[in-house]
Amino acid sequence: MTKRTYSISELSEEFGITPRTLRYYEDEALIAPKREGQARIYSTSDRARLIWILRGKRVGFSITDIREVLNMHYGEGGKEEQCRVTITACNNRIKSLEQQKKDIDETLEELSNLVDTMTIFMAENYPEDNIL
Amino acid sequence: MTKRTYSISELSEEFGITPRTLRYYEDEALIAPKREGQARIYSTSDRARLIWILRGKRVGFSITDIREVLNMHYGEGGKEEQCRVTITACNNRIKSLEQQKKDIDETLEELSNLVDTMTIFMAENYPEDNIL
DNA sequence: TTCTTGGTTGACCTTTACGTAAAGGGTAAC
């Protein structure tokens, strides 16, 4: 049970974001660190949430999307209807992520084709420059 | 050799975007349809560019990113240095897309875990509602 | 001729995700 805590600048440096960003996420109710006086103090579980947030951003989730997913995770899944809603929301996200993977694969193929053609072109026209 | 052409509304309806969006892409130099008087008239190759643009957006490219890639594709790859720059730019994009795929896979796993837990929870607490 | 339909430009509006001061509190070192 690691009881480590983090200051705002520790956390922001670790993940390459600014303190402003962390405060913004708090405004948007994505994280809720404890306070020590005025100062924010982040727990390991706050840190875990942050990791989720940042990965969410990298896959193109909006702040609202991320809040939704975090709420799914930590929210009281008590009520039946709420559960059902959450499950279908998840499934929708899953579908769109799978579409996104397809898009990425297609883009990757086009990009690597482009690289190939250009590499060949270079090899033909400027053979003196060894690309390898 | 399909010499079809498209009006702005045809194209926007086909892809579920507004004419405004197409005009905006033109302002941003992503497409350059011919004109018939004032009216824009899009060729099949304009349409192909549009497909690229929209897929680019879905994988999180910005307008600037997309312009860059389109220029790589259609730009004169003549000069040597330019080629080299283009190739490394492509490779950078490829790397980041691969990272993005990893992120997506991780997110997918967490989401499907979440769905699983909730489904089990539902089955235990509300067995009368058949989820299958 | 007037009306509708579909196109045009231009101008301003909106949302998202922060950046960037401005002004100040708390404590530790000098």
Added chain:
DNA sequence: GTTACCCTTTACGTAAAGGTCAACCAAGAA
């Protein structure tokens, strides 16, 4: 005490990607 550092809040600024609205043109239908 004051300097330095890290933290705070409040608040306005900004870039991206369009939305929205007004005013206009042109061609065909009624």
